[in-house]
Amino acid sequence: MADVRDGVLRLGKRSFGVDEFALMAIVNRTPDSFFDRGATYATDAAYAAIDKAVAEGADLVDIGGVKAGYGEPVSEDEELRRTVDFVAGIRARHPSLVISVDTYRSGVARQVAAAGADLINDTWAGADPDLVHAAAEAGAGLVCSHVGGLSPRTDPHRMAYDDVVADVIRTTTSLAERALAAGVRRDGILIDPTHDFGKNTLQSLELTRRLEELTATGWPVLVAVSNKDFIGETLELPPGQRGNGTLAALAVSAWLGARVFRVHDVPAARQALDFIAVLRGTAQPAGTRRSLA
Numbered sequence: 001m002a003d004v005r006d007g008v009l010r011l012g013k014r015s016f017g018v019d020e021f022a023l024m025a026i027v028n029r030t031p032d033s034f035f036d037r038g039a040t041y042a043t044d045a046a047y048a049a050i051d052k053a054v055a056e057g058a059d060l061v062d063i064g065g066v067k068a069g070y071g072e073p074v075s076e077d078e079e080l081r082r083t084v085d086f087v088a089g090i091r092a093r094h095p096s097l098v099i100s101v102d103t104y105r106s107g108v109a110r111q112v113a114a115a116g117a118d119l120i121n122d123t124w125a126g127a128d129p130d131l132v133h134a135a136a137e138a139g140a141g142l143v144c145s146h147v148g149g150l151s152p153r154t155d156p157h158r159m160a161y162d163d164v165v166a167d168v169i170r171t172t173t174s175l176a177e178r179a180l181a182a183g184v185r186r187d188g189i190l191i192d193p194t195h196d197f198g199k200n201t202l203q204s205l206e207l208t209r210r211l212e213e214l215t216a217t218g219w220p221v222l223v224a225v226s227n228k229d230f231i232g233e234t235l236e237l238p239p240g241q242r243g244n245g246t247l248a249a250l251a252v253s254a255w256l257g258a259r260v261f262r263v264h265d266v267p268a269a270r271q272a273l274d275f276i277a278v279l280r281g282t283a284q285p286a287g288t289r290r291s292l293a
Helices: 043-055 076-093 106-115 131-138 164-182 201-209 211-215 229-235 243-255 266-280
Strands: 009-011 014-016 022-028 060-064 098-102 119-122 141-145 189-192 260-263
Touching: 022 043, 022 266, 043 060, 043 076, 060 076, 076 098, 076 106, 098 106, 106 119, 106 131, 119 131, 131 141, 131 164, 141 164, 164 189, 164 201, 164 211, 201 211, 201 229, 201 243, 229 243, 243 260, 243 266, 260 266
Parallel strands: 022 060, 022 260, 060 098, 098 119, 119 141, 141 189
Antiparallel strands: 009 014
């Protein structure tokens, strides 16, 4: 089990206690996102989305310059064009906001960190071995993920594990220990089971119901389940109709100890997580007048 000391997660100017749920809003600078289909690709629309997410209670924003799955090739120069100046603009508009950038390239990680990013969300599990050093050099946090050995932007096909949860734990904790050895701050490292990446629907469901095994490692766990295919396939729903399933998966993940939640719908997720916090006994109800007046 990881030595997590006081359990506080420290990213940028923010600290999140062990019983505090942190919301990460998704803002994609891509024209081909599976969910918003390019709604925040334009700079003005992206800034408006950031401002809205902050007003609605987001603690972090996650900026992506490349669609996660298979699609049109995106060069490193183009990814930099989509992200670096935008990160600098966000930092100027929201000095205390935690900025995350979803990238698997160390060259991008270095430049967005210099522009003001606090967290590097490496959703492709160290495919670029230098990325961990880029995070360490910049003093940025790092998300350590599991993709079952796939190369970046590769869709899973007939992925097989003796035990998917054990494989996720082994991979993410090894990456976390590697990050620590490379100089990334212990209190800036998260692990992510990375639902749907390198996994079929049954495997993602298994990860969700057994998430407590991952949180028991002691490393803060990020879950990114919002509107994903395992929810859509389970309920036979397209991306725009997966909100209720997303909230159910978030609630289960929060109950089982996840700490950071990457979401499209900030207000709905905030309400769901606030309610789970009360059920877990780490927060109090906003009002308790029923039968007491």
